[in-house]
Amino acid sequence: MLLYKLWRSFTKEILLLKRDIGGIVIIFVMPLLLIVTITLIQDSTFKNLEGSKIPIIFIDNDKSEVSKNIKAELENSKTFQLLTNFNEKSAQDAVFSGDYQMAIVIPDNLTKDLNSNIDSKVQTIVSSFGLEGDSAKVKTAAPKAKEIHLYFDPATNAGFKNSVMNSVNKMVFEIENKKIYKAFQEQLGTTENLDENKNLISFKEITPKKGEMDVMPNSVQHNVPAWTLFAIFFIVVPLSINLVKEKSQGTSVRARISPTPYFVHILGKTFTYLIICLIQFLLMVAVGIYLFPYMDLPAFDVSGKMFQLVTVTLFAGLAAIGFGVLLGTIADTQEQSAPFGATSVVVLAAIGGIWVPVFLMPEFMQTVAKFSPMNWGLNAYYDIILRNSGIGGIAKELVFLFLFYIATVAISIFYERKQNAV
Known part of the structure:
Protein backbone atom coordinates (compact mmCIF):
# COMPACT_ATOMS: atom_id res chain seq x y z
CA MET A 1 0.00 0.00 0.00
CA PHE A 46 43.91 28.99 -23.62
CA LYS A 47 44.39 28.38 -27.34
CA ASN A 48 44.66 32.11 -28.02
CA LEU A 49 47.36 32.41 -25.38
CA GLU A 50 49.21 29.47 -26.93
CA GLY A 51 48.66 30.06 -30.62
CA SER A 52 48.45 33.81 -31.25
CA LYS A 53 50.72 36.68 -30.29
CA ILE A 54 49.77 39.62 -28.12
CA PRO A 55 50.84 42.95 -29.68
CA ILE A 56 52.92 45.06 -27.27
CA ILE A 57 54.93 48.22 -27.75
CA PHE A 58 58.72 47.89 -27.39
CA ILE A 59 60.85 51.04 -27.27
CA ASP A 60 64.63 50.57 -27.32
CA ASN A 61 66.46 53.73 -26.20
CA ASP A 62 69.56 51.71 -25.33
CA LYS A 63 70.16 50.01 -28.70
CA SER A 64 72.95 47.90 -27.26
CA GLU A 65 73.67 44.44 -25.87
CA VAL A 66 71.20 44.27 -22.96
CA SER A 67 68.22 45.74 -24.83
CA LYS A 68 68.91 43.46 -27.80
CA ASN A 69 68.96 40.44 -25.49
CA ILE A 70 65.64 41.47 -23.91
CA LYS A 71 64.12 42.02 -27.34
CA ALA A 72 65.34 38.63 -28.55
CA GLU A 73 63.93 36.89 -25.46
CA LEU A 74 60.52 38.53 -25.96
CA GLU A 75 60.43 37.56 -29.62
CA ASN A 76 61.54 33.98 -28.90
CA SER A 77 58.81 33.57 -26.29
CA LYS A 78 56.25 33.30 -29.16
CA THR A 79 53.78 35.17 -26.95
CA PHE A 80 54.35 38.78 -28.01
CA GLN A 81 54.37 40.70 -31.25
CA LEU A 82 56.69 43.68 -30.75
CA LEU A 83 55.69 47.07 -32.16
CA THR A 84 58.61 49.50 -32.37
CA ASN A 85 57.31 52.60 -34.21
CA PHE A 86 56.44 54.54 -31.02
CA ASN A 87 58.11 56.96 -28.66
CA GLU A 88 57.51 56.83 -24.91
CA LYS A 89 54.82 59.51 -24.90
CA SER A 90 52.83 58.02 -27.77
CA ALA A 91 53.25 54.54 -26.26
CA GLN A 92 51.90 55.75 -22.92
CA ASP A 93 48.89 57.36 -24.62
CA ALA A 94 48.19 54.24 -26.72
CA VAL A 95 48.34 51.89 -23.73
CA PHE A 96 46.38 54.06 -21.29
CA SER A 97 43.64 54.54 -23.90
CA GLY A 98 43.29 50.76 -24.26
CA ASP A 99 44.68 50.39 -27.79
CA TYR A 100 47.40 48.02 -26.54
CA GLN A 101 47.77 46.02 -23.37
CA MET A 102 51.30 47.05 -22.49
CA ALA A 103 54.50 48.85 -23.47
CA ILE A 104 58.11 48.20 -22.47
CA VAL A 105 60.54 51.14 -22.54
CA ILE A 106 64.28 50.40 -22.28
CA PRO A 107 66.16 53.48 -20.89
CA ASP A 108 69.18 55.20 -22.47
CA ASN A 109 72.66 53.78 -21.77
CA LEU A 110 71.26 50.71 -19.99
CA THR A 111 74.06 48.42 -21.18
CA LYS A 112 76.82 50.97 -20.54
CA ASP A 113 75.63 51.81 -17.02
CA LEU A 114 75.03 48.16 -16.16
CA ASN A 115 78.56 47.25 -17.23
CA SER A 116 80.01 50.15 -15.22
CA ASN A 117 77.97 49.20 -12.17
CA ILE A 118 79.03 45.55 -12.33
CA ASP A 119 82.70 46.39 -12.96
CA SER A 120 82.72 48.76 -9.99
CA LYS A 121 81.19 46.20 -7.64
CA VAL A 122 83.37 43.33 -8.87
CA GLN A 123 86.52 45.44 -8.43
CA THR A 124 85.46 46.26 -4.88
CA ILE A 125 84.86 42.58 -4.05
CA VAL A 126 88.12 41.42 -5.68
CA SER A 127 90.10 44.14 -3.89
CA SER A 128 88.60 43.12 -0.53
CA PHE A 129 90.20 39.68 -1.00
CA GLY A 130 93.59 41.25 -1.77
CA LEU A 131 93.41 40.27 -5.42
CA GLU A 132 94.03 42.52 -8.37
CA GLY A 133 93.16 42.05 -12.00
CA ASP A 134 95.66 42.02 -14.82
CA SER A 135 95.17 45.70 -15.39
CA ALA A 136 94.56 48.37 -12.80
CA LYS A 137 91.36 50.28 -13.34
CA VAL A 138 90.45 53.65 -12.02
CA LYS A 139 87.64 53.35 -9.52
CA THR A 140 84.65 55.47 -10.34
CA ALA A 141 81.36 55.98 -8.59
CA ALA A 142 78.82 53.39 -9.66
CA PRO A 143 75.95 54.86 -11.69
CA LYS A 144 72.44 54.82 -10.33
CA ALA A 145 70.27 51.77 -11.03
CA LYS A 146 68.34 52.00 -14.28
CA GLU A 147 64.60 51.52 -14.56
CA ILE A 148 62.80 49.67 -17.35
CA HIS A 149 59.39 51.30 -17.67
CA LEU A 150 56.37 49.03 -18.05
CA TYR A 151 53.06 50.61 -19.05
CA PHE A 152 49.86 48.54 -18.68
CA ASP A 153 46.32 49.17 -19.84
CA PRO A 154 44.30 49.92 -16.64
CA ALA A 155 41.86 47.16 -17.68
CA THR A 156 44.61 44.53 -17.97
CA ASN A 157 44.16 41.43 -15.83
CA ALA A 158 46.35 41.46 -12.71
CA GLY A 159 47.51 37.91 -13.40
CA PHE A 160 48.76 38.93 -16.85
CA LYS A 161 50.60 41.94 -15.40
CA ASN A 162 52.33 39.83 -12.75
CA SER A 163 53.27 37.20 -15.33
CA VAL A 164 54.87 39.78 -17.66
CA MET A 165 56.69 41.57 -14.83
CA ASN A 166 58.06 38.25 -13.53
CA SER A 167 59.22 37.32 -17.05
CA VAL A 168 61.00 40.66 -17.54
CA ASN A 169 62.60 40.40 -14.09
CA LYS A 170 63.81 36.89 -14.90
CA MET A 171 65.32 38.03 -18.19
CA VAL A 172 67.13 40.96 -16.59
CA PHE A 173 68.32 38.78 -13.70
CA GLU A 174 69.83 36.23 -16.09
CA ILE A 175 71.55 38.95 -18.12
CA GLU A 176 73.01 40.50 -14.97
CA ASN A 177 74.26 37.11 -13.73
CA LYS A 178 76.04 36.41 -17.01
CA LYS A 179 77.68 39.81 -16.97
CA ILE A 180 78.76 39.47 -13.33
CA TYR A 181 80.25 36.04 -14.07
CA LYS A 182 82.08 37.44 -17.10
CA ALA A 183 83.39 40.39 -15.08
CA PHE A 184 84.81 38.05 -12.42
CA GLN A 185 86.48 36.01 -15.14
CA GLU A 186 88.16 39.12 -16.53
CA GLN A 187 89.25 40.39 -13.10
CA LEU A 188 90.65 37.03 -12.01
CA GLY A 189 92.15 36.22 -15.39
CA THR A 190 90.48 32.81 -15.58
CA THR A 191 89.72 31.19 -18.92
CA GLU A 192 87.45 28.44 -17.60
CA ASN A 193 84.67 27.93 -20.11
CA LEU A 194 81.44 27.09 -18.35
CA ASP A 195 78.04 26.84 -19.96
CA GLU A 196 76.60 30.19 -18.92
CA ASN A 197 73.10 29.29 -20.01
CA LYS A 198 72.85 26.08 -18.00
CA ASN A 199 70.78 26.33 -14.84
CA LEU A 200 72.01 24.46 -11.79
CA ILE A 201 68.42 23.85 -10.67
CA SER A 202 65.48 23.16 -12.98
CA PHE A 203 61.82 22.22 -12.57
CA LYS A 204 60.11 19.08 -13.81
CA GLU A 205 56.36 18.59 -13.50
CA ILE A 206 55.34 15.08 -12.45
CA THR A 207 51.85 14.28 -13.70
CA PRO A 208 49.57 11.32 -12.96
CA LYS A 209 49.90 8.49 -15.46
CA LYS A 210 47.40 6.18 -17.08
CA GLY A 211 49.45 3.31 -18.43
CA GLU A 212 52.29 4.94 -20.33
CA MET A 213 50.41 8.19 -20.98
CA ASP A 214 50.51 11.32 -18.83
CA VAL A 215 47.10 12.41 -17.53
CA MET A 216 46.88 16.16 -18.21
CA PRO A 217 43.87 18.02 -16.73
CA ASN A 218 41.94 20.12 -19.24
Missing part, protein backbone atom coordinates in the same frame (compact mmCIF):
# COMPACT_ATOMS: atom_id res chain seq x y z
CA LEU A 2 2.83 2.40 0.87
CA LEU A 3 4.55 1.65 -2.43
CA TYR A 4 1.30 2.42 -4.31
CA LYS A 5 1.01 5.79 -2.53
CA LEU A 6 4.63 6.50 -3.35
CA TRP A 7 3.98 5.66 -7.00
CA ARG A 8 0.95 7.97 -7.12
CA SER A 9 3.00 10.78 -5.60
CA PHE A 10 5.70 10.14 -8.21
CA THR A 11 3.24 10.27 -11.13
CA LYS A 12 1.73 13.49 -9.73
CA GLU A 13 5.16 15.15 -9.85
CA ILE A 14 5.68 13.98 -13.44
CA LEU A 15 2.34 15.51 -14.46
CA LEU A 16 3.24 18.80 -12.78
CA LEU A 17 6.52 18.93 -14.71
CA LYS A 18 4.80 18.12 -18.01
CA ARG A 19 2.62 21.19 -17.54
CA ASP A 20 5.63 23.41 -16.85
CA ILE A 21 7.50 23.67 -20.16
CA GLY A 22 9.53 26.63 -18.89
CA GLY A 23 10.71 24.56 -15.95
CA ILE A 24 11.75 21.74 -18.28
CA VAL A 25 13.76 24.22 -20.38
CA ILE A 26 15.47 25.56 -17.27
CA ILE A 27 16.24 22.07 -16.01
CA PHE A 28 17.67 20.57 -19.20
CA VAL A 29 18.43 23.13 -21.92
CA MET A 30 20.01 25.97 -19.92
CA PRO A 31 22.73 23.82 -18.29
CA LEU A 32 23.68 22.38 -21.69
CA LEU A 33 24.02 25.88 -23.14
CA LEU A 34 26.07 26.94 -20.12
CA ILE A 35 28.50 24.04 -20.28
CA VAL A 36 29.09 24.42 -24.03
CA THR A 37 29.47 28.21 -23.88
CA ILE A 38 31.75 28.35 -20.82
CA THR A 39 33.96 25.48 -22.00
CA LEU A 40 34.35 26.98 -25.47
CA ILE A 41 35.25 30.38 -24.01
CA GLN A 42 37.81 28.95 -21.60
CA ASP A 43 39.35 26.58 -24.14
CA SER A 44 39.57 29.25 -26.84
CA THR A 45 41.21 31.57 -24.32
CA SER A 219 39.07 22.60 -19.32
CA VAL A 220 36.49 19.87 -20.03
CA GLN A 221 37.41 17.89 -16.90
CA HIS A 222 36.83 21.01 -14.81
CA ASN A 223 33.71 22.34 -16.52
CA VAL A 224 31.61 19.18 -16.96
CA PRO A 225 31.44 18.35 -13.22
CA ALA A 226 31.17 22.01 -12.17
CA TRP A 227 28.25 22.85 -14.45
CA THR A 228 26.60 19.49 -13.90
CA LEU A 229 26.50 20.36 -10.22
CA PHE A 230 25.14 23.81 -11.01
CA ALA A 231 22.39 22.23 -13.15
CA ILE A 232 21.53 19.74 -10.40
CA PHE A 233 21.08 22.50 -7.83
CA PHE A 234 19.05 24.61 -10.24
CA ILE A 235 16.17 22.14 -9.81
CA VAL A 236 15.59 24.10 -6.60
CA VAL A 237 13.69 26.67 -8.69
CA PRO A 238 11.00 24.45 -10.29
CA LEU A 239 10.77 22.22 -7.20
CA SER A 240 10.12 25.11 -4.83
CA ILE A 241 7.66 26.70 -7.30
CA ASN A 242 5.68 23.46 -7.50
CA LEU A 243 5.50 23.25 -3.72
CA VAL A 244 4.20 26.82 -3.53
CA LYS A 245 1.65 26.04 -6.28
CA GLU A 246 0.38 23.09 -4.25
CA LYS A 247 -0.24 25.40 -1.30
CA SER A 248 -1.99 28.07 -3.38
CA GLN A 249 -4.15 25.55 -5.28
CA GLY A 250 -5.16 23.57 -2.20
CA THR A 251 -3.31 20.40 -3.20
CA SER A 252 -1.30 20.43 0.03
CA VAL A 253 -4.56 20.62 2.05
CA ARG A 254 -5.91 17.50 0.31
CA ALA A 255 -2.56 15.80 0.93
CA ARG A 256 -2.74 16.59 4.66
CA ILE A 257 -6.25 15.21 5.12
CA SER A 258 -5.47 12.08 3.10
CA PRO A 259 -4.28 8.97 4.95
CA THR A 260 -0.92 9.24 3.19
CA PRO A 261 1.87 10.54 5.50
CA TYR A 262 3.49 13.82 4.45
CA PHE A 263 6.93 12.21 4.21
CA VAL A 264 5.59 9.99 1.40
CA HIS A 265 4.88 13.13 -0.66
CA ILE A 266 8.46 14.25 0.04
CA LEU A 267 9.78 10.85 -1.04
CA GLY A 268 7.73 11.07 -4.24
CA LYS A 269 9.32 14.41 -5.06
CA THR A 270 12.74 13.01 -4.12
CA PHE A 271 12.50 10.08 -6.52
CA THR A 272 11.12 12.27 -9.32
CA TYR A 273 13.84 14.88 -9.11
CA LEU A 274 16.58 12.29 -8.56
CA ILE A 275 15.67 10.86 -11.96
CA ILE A 276 15.83 14.38 -13.40
CA CYS A 277 19.28 14.91 -11.82
CA LEU A 278 20.48 11.65 -13.31
CA ILE A 279 19.17 12.62 -16.76
CA GLN A 280 20.91 16.01 -16.44
CA PHE A 281 24.16 14.28 -15.55
CA LEU A 282 23.90 11.83 -18.46
CA LEU A 283 23.15 14.68 -20.89
CA MET A 284 26.16 16.67 -19.65
CA VAL A 285 28.42 13.61 -19.92
CA ALA A 286 27.07 12.86 -23.41
CA VAL A 287 27.88 16.42 -24.49
CA GLY A 288 31.39 16.04 -23.06
CA ILE A 289 32.00 12.68 -24.75
CA TYR A 290 30.30 13.06 -28.14
CA LEU A 291 29.77 16.76 -28.90
CA PHE A 292 32.95 18.39 -27.58
CA PRO A 293 35.32 16.52 -29.96
CA TYR A 294 33.36 17.97 -32.92
CA MET A 295 33.92 21.44 -31.45
CA ASP A 296 37.69 20.92 -31.29
CA LEU A 297 37.53 20.36 -27.51
CA PRO A 298 38.99 17.45 -25.54
CA ALA A 299 36.61 14.53 -25.02
CA PHE A 300 35.38 13.93 -21.47
CA ASP A 301 36.92 10.67 -20.22
CA VAL A 302 34.73 8.65 -17.85
CA SER A 303 36.31 5.24 -18.40
CA GLY A 304 36.23 3.23 -15.17
CA LYS A 305 34.64 6.13 -13.26
CA MET A 306 30.98 6.04 -14.25
CA PHE A 307 29.70 4.23 -11.16
CA GLN A 308 31.46 6.66 -8.80
CA LEU A 309 30.24 9.68 -10.80
CA VAL A 310 26.64 8.45 -10.76
CA THR A 311 26.91 7.91 -6.99
CA VAL A 312 28.07 11.49 -6.44
CA THR A 313 25.29 12.72 -8.73
CA LEU A 314 22.61 10.95 -6.69
CA PHE A 315 23.91 12.29 -3.38
CA ALA A 316 24.30 15.82 -4.80
CA GLY A 317 20.76 15.49 -6.14
CA LEU A 318 19.52 14.60 -2.67
CA ALA A 319 21.14 17.74 -1.24
CA ALA A 320 19.60 19.91 -3.98
CA ILE A 321 16.16 18.32 -3.48
CA GLY A 322 16.33 18.85 0.27
CA PHE A 323 17.16 22.51 -0.26
CA GLY A 324 14.33 22.91 -2.78
CA VAL A 325 11.83 21.23 -0.45
CA LEU A 326 12.88 23.51 2.41
CA LEU A 327 12.59 26.62 0.29
CA GLY A 328 9.20 25.60 -1.14
CA THR A 329 7.89 24.77 2.32
CA ILE A 330 8.89 28.09 3.84
CA ALA A 331 7.97 30.36 0.89
CA ASP A 332 4.38 31.55 0.64
CA THR A 333 4.37 32.80 -2.97
CA GLN A 334 6.13 32.05 -6.25
CA GLU A 335 7.47 35.60 -6.18
CA GLN A 336 9.37 34.59 -3.04
CA SER A 337 10.53 31.12 -4.08
CA ALA A 338 11.63 31.72 -7.69
CA PRO A 339 14.02 34.69 -7.30
CA PHE A 340 15.32 33.55 -3.93
CA GLY A 341 15.89 30.02 -5.26
CA ALA A 342 17.80 31.24 -8.33
CA THR A 343 19.85 33.74 -6.32
CA SER A 344 20.69 31.26 -3.57
CA VAL A 345 21.91 28.71 -6.13
CA VAL A 346 24.18 31.32 -7.71
CA VAL A 347 25.51 32.29 -4.26
CA LEU A 348 26.12 28.63 -3.34
CA ALA A 349 27.91 28.17 -6.66
CA ALA A 350 30.08 31.23 -6.03
CA ILE A 351 31.15 30.23 -2.52
CA GLY A 352 31.37 26.56 -3.51
CA GLY A 353 34.11 27.05 -6.11
CA ILE A 354 32.04 26.82 -9.32
CA TRP A 355 32.86 30.37 -10.47
CA VAL A 356 36.20 31.00 -8.74
CA PRO A 357 38.54 28.32 -7.34
CA VAL A 358 38.33 28.17 -3.56
CA PHE A 359 42.08 28.60 -3.06
CA LEU A 360 41.88 32.06 -4.70
CA MET A 361 39.29 33.28 -2.21
CA PRO A 362 40.07 35.25 0.98
CA GLU A 363 40.71 33.09 4.02
CA PHE A 364 37.29 33.85 5.50
CA MET A 365 35.51 32.80 2.29
CA GLN A 366 37.59 29.62 2.13
CA THR A 367 36.19 28.73 5.53
CA VAL A 368 32.65 29.55 4.38
CA ALA A 369 33.12 27.37 1.27
CA LYS A 370 33.61 24.31 3.47
CA PHE A 371 29.94 24.57 4.48
CA SER A 372 28.59 24.75 0.91
CA PRO A 373 26.96 21.55 -0.41
CA MET A 374 28.12 22.53 -3.88
CA ASN A 375 31.70 22.51 -2.63
CA TRP A 376 31.26 19.01 -1.22
CA GLY A 377 29.85 17.76 -4.51
CA LEU A 378 32.52 19.53 -6.58
CA ASN A 379 35.34 18.10 -4.46
CA ALA A 380 33.85 14.62 -4.83
CA TYR A 381 33.65 14.98 -8.63
CA TYR A 382 37.23 16.32 -8.81
CA ASP A 383 38.51 13.53 -6.56
CA ILE A 384 37.11 10.97 -8.97
CA ILE A 385 37.97 12.66 -12.28
CA LEU A 386 41.29 14.36 -11.49
CA ARG A 387 42.63 12.39 -8.52
CA ASN A 388 41.34 8.90 -9.42
CA SER A 389 39.67 8.36 -6.03
CA GLY A 390 37.20 5.58 -5.35
CA ILE A 391 34.05 5.58 -3.23
CA GLY A 392 36.15 5.34 -0.06
CA GLY A 393 38.03 8.52 -0.99
CA ILE A 394 34.82 10.54 -1.31
CA ALA A 395 32.89 8.97 1.58
CA LYS A 396 33.14 12.13 3.70
CA GLU A 397 31.59 14.33 0.98
CA LEU A 398 28.82 11.78 0.37
CA VAL A 399 27.98 11.68 4.08
CA PHE A 400 27.84 15.50 4.24
CA LEU A 401 25.52 15.66 1.21
CA PHE A 402 23.19 13.00 2.66
CA LEU A 403 23.09 14.66 6.08
CA PHE A 404 22.27 17.97 4.37
CA TYR A 405 19.27 16.28 2.69
CA ILE A 406 18.10 14.71 5.97
CA ALA A 407 18.46 18.01 7.85
CA THR A 408 16.61 20.13 5.28
CA VAL A 409 13.76 17.62 4.87
CA ALA A 410 13.43 17.25 8.67
CA ILE A 411 13.21 21.03 9.06
CA SER A 412 10.62 21.16 6.26
CA ILE A 413 8.42 18.49 7.87
CA PHE A 414 8.70 20.16 11.29
CA TYR A 415 7.84 23.57 9.80
CA GLU A 416 4.89 22.16 7.84
CA ARG A 417 3.45 20.46 10.91
CA LYS A 418 3.89 23.58 13.03
CA GLN A 419 2.21 25.80 10.45
CA ASN A 420 -0.78 23.50 10.11
CA ALA A 421 -1.17 22.49 13.75
CA VAL A 422 -4.72 22.99 15.01
